[in-house]
Structures are given as structure tokens and as C-alpha cells.
Amino acid sequence: MAMGAPVRGPDVSGMPKHAAATRDIQGSSPAMAALRDFITRSGAVDAPVLLTGETGTGKSLAARAIHQSSVRAPGPFLVVNCAGIPETLFESELFGHEKGAFTGAARARTGLLEAAGGGTLFLDEIGEMPPSQQGKLLTALEDREVRRVGGNVLRPLDVRLVSGTGKELVSALAAGSFRRDLFHRIAVLHHRIPPLRSRPEDAEQMAGRLARSLGRRHGAGQVVLEPAAVAFVREYDWPGNVRELAHCLEAALILHGGPRLTAEALKSVVAAGRAA
Numbered sequence: 001m002a003m004g005a006p007v008r009g010p011d012v013s014g015m016p017k018h019a020a021a022t023r024d025i026q027g028s029s030p031a032m033a034a035l036r037d038f039i040t041r042s043g044a045v046d047a048p049v050l051l052t053g054e055t056g057t058g059k060s061l062a063a064r065a066i067h068q069s070s071v072r073a074p075g076p077f078l079v080v081n082c083a084g085i086p087e088t089l090f091e092s093e094l095f096g097h098e099k100g101a102f103t104g105a106a107r108a109r110t111g112l113l114e115a116a117g118g119g120t121l122f123l124d125e126i127g128e129m130p131p132s133q134q135g136k137l138l139t140a141l142e143d144r145e146v147r148r149v150g151g152n153v154l155r156p157l158d159v160r161l162v163s164g165t166g167k168e169l170v171s172a173l174a175a176g177s178f179r180r181d182l183f184h185r186i187a188v189l190h191h192r193i194p195p196l197r198s199r200p201e202d203a204e205q206m207a208g209r210l211a212r213s214l215g216r217r218h219g220a221g222q223v224v225l226e227p228a229a230v231a232f233v234r235e236y237d238w239p240g241n242v243r244e245l246a247h248c249l250e251a252a253l254i255l256h257g258g259p260r261l262t263a264e265a266l267k268s269v270v271a272a273g274r275a276a
Contacts, residue, residue: 021069024061026209027202031194035062038191043069048141048186050126051164053193056241059164060124062193067120072160075119080112083128090133092149095140101150113146116159126186127167131177138182161186196241200234206242207233210249211261218250220258228263236270248273 021043022036042049043066051059060079067077085093092101096111112121123129129137140146141161145154163186172178196203207225215223225233238244248269249261256265 021065021073025058025065026206027199028205029199029202031199032202035191035193038189039065039069042066042189042191045189046070046072046160047188048160049162049189049191050187051162051191051193052169053164053166054195054239054241055166056238056243057193057195058242059166059193060122062191063120063122063124063162063164066162067122067160070120070160072119076116077120077122078112078116079122079124081124083125087130087132090130091136094133094137095146095148097149098151101148105150108148111146111148113140113157113159114155118158120160120162123161123163123186125165125167126163127165127169127172127178129178131179134179134182138179138185141185163187195238196245197237203233203238203245204230207245207249210246211253214250214253215258218253220253223253223258223261225261226263229261229266232263232266236266244273 022039025032025036025039039062049063049066051062053059063079064077067073080093082090092105092109092111094111094113096109096114097105099105099108140157143154144157146157147154169178169183173180173183196206207230211223211225215221233245240247248266251269252261252265255269256262
């Protein structure tokens with residue numbers, strides 16, 4: 001396969017909906033079995049979901065799987081990182097605005113809550129949402145309608161909200177930086193995804209799958225991990241979780257070559273990342 005050629009995913013046309021939706025939730029640990037069960041159960045209802053866990057644990061992947069296992073699967077699945085939107089633009093991004101609502105608003109804009117109509121909106125890092133916008137989001141969710149910035153028309157809202165955060169919202173509630181009423185509104189269903197360091201069997205399995213996928217992607221053939229590399233994968237704490245594991249394997253393959261990845265190659269990539 002040529003360098004950089006796309007890798008086709010498995011054919012899921014004949015799978016049951018819940019099986020197809022959770023096919024990317026990898027791992028044989030009890031924690032991953034519990035997550036797949038949560039996704040299946042959440043997909044059967046339309047209640048708001050809150051996913052918590054450290055960065056890189058797969059919250060966005062789980063959110064997409066919940067959408068795909070639900071009756072809203074034919075509709076849009078939109079993602080917004082609340083930490084990446086300046087506070088001055090947050091209201092416009094989420095609720096939209098009318099033409100002339102503020103300087104630079106040359107045309108009307110549909111907000112994400114409207115744009116995700118009939119589908120699911122994933123608010124990642126909702127713990128970073130500005131306090132000034134939390135009450136407005138709560139009102140929109142409670143009333144099932146949205147008003148664009150600078151507008152007078154109330155537009156019906158038909159969206160399922162899935163939220164994610166790596167922040168300890170209990171501490172934010174105590175500090176008053178996150179509204180308690182909004183928390184209870186978005187966390188009707190709540191699941192915490194555990195870090196990779198607490199499930200070494202999953203780390204080993206994911207590393208094997210990732211190595212094979214990277215080998216195909218980079219034209220390196222059948223890439224495998226040497227036994228010492230497998231031991232390192234199981235023992236290292238992976239503070240960046242699955243995302244860090246994937247980046248480490250890819251960097252090791254590019255910088256040190258294959259088809260057998262060594263523990264030394266992985267350790268050198270980790271050491272370089274810590275020194276950066």
C-alpha cells in the first residue's frame with residue numbers, strides 16, 4: 001500500500017445497530033464492556049448524557065457511538081470544543097445570530113444547537129463553558145427552543161445533548177464556576193471512562209491494533225511490537241491515554257522504522273515528549 005493511502009474500515013452493513021456503533025470501542029477489560037453496555041442503553045433513549053474522564057480516554061468516540069446507536073443516527077452529529085471558543089463568540093456559535101446583530105455580522109448564522117437539529121450535539125469540555133453562557137444553555141434545554149443573538153423569533157429545538165469533560169465538575173460546583181441546575185440537566189445519564197493506566201490489557205490490545213493499522217497507513221507492512229515493547233506499553237502510565245499511545249506508536253514507526261517496534265524506540269519517543 002502506498003504511503004499515506006487511506007485504510008478502509010470494516011463493513012458494518014450487516015451488523016446490528018448497537019454492534020456497529022460500538023465497533024471502535026476497543027478493549028476486553030470489564031471497564032470497556034461496561035462502556036459498551038452504557039452506549040447501548042443510552043442509544044435506546046433520548047436523555048442527555050455526560051461523559052467524564054481524562055483527556056485522550058475516548059469521550060468523543062463514545063459520544064459518536066451513542067449517536068450512532070440511537071434513533072437520531074440518520075441526523076447530524078456535531079462536535080464543539082467549549083475550551084476552544086472565545087467567550088465573546090460563544091453565544092453566537094451556540095445559538096446563532098441575525099444579520100446586523102453586532103459589528104461584523106454581515107449575514108445571519110445558524111447556531112450549533114439549531115444546526116444539529118434531528119441529531120446530536122457533543123459539547124466537549126463543557127466544564128470550560130463560560131458562566132455567562134451556562135444559564136442561556138439551561139434555558140434553551142428546558143424550553144426546547146432557541147433565540148438567535150439579535151433576534152426575536154423563538155425557534156424550536158430538536159437536539160440531543162451529549163457532553164464531555166475532563167474537569168472535576170463536583171469541584172466546579174462547589175466553587176460556583178459551574179451551575180448545579182445545568183449539571184443535573186446535562187447529566188441525566190453519566191459515565192466515567194477510566195484512564196488507560198488502570199486497564200493494561202486494553203493498552204496491549206490497542207497497541208497491537210494500532211501498530212497494524214499504522215503499518216498499512218505508512219506502507220511499512222506487518223508492524224508488530226517486540227515483547228519488551230509490549231511490557232512497556234502495559235507498564236507505562238500513559239498520562240495522555242489512548243491519544244498519547246497512538247502518537248507514540250506512530251512516531252516510533254516513522255523515526256525508528258519497523259516492522260518490529262522495540263521498547264527503546266517507544267521510550268525514546270516518550271522521553272522526547274517529556275523534554276519538549
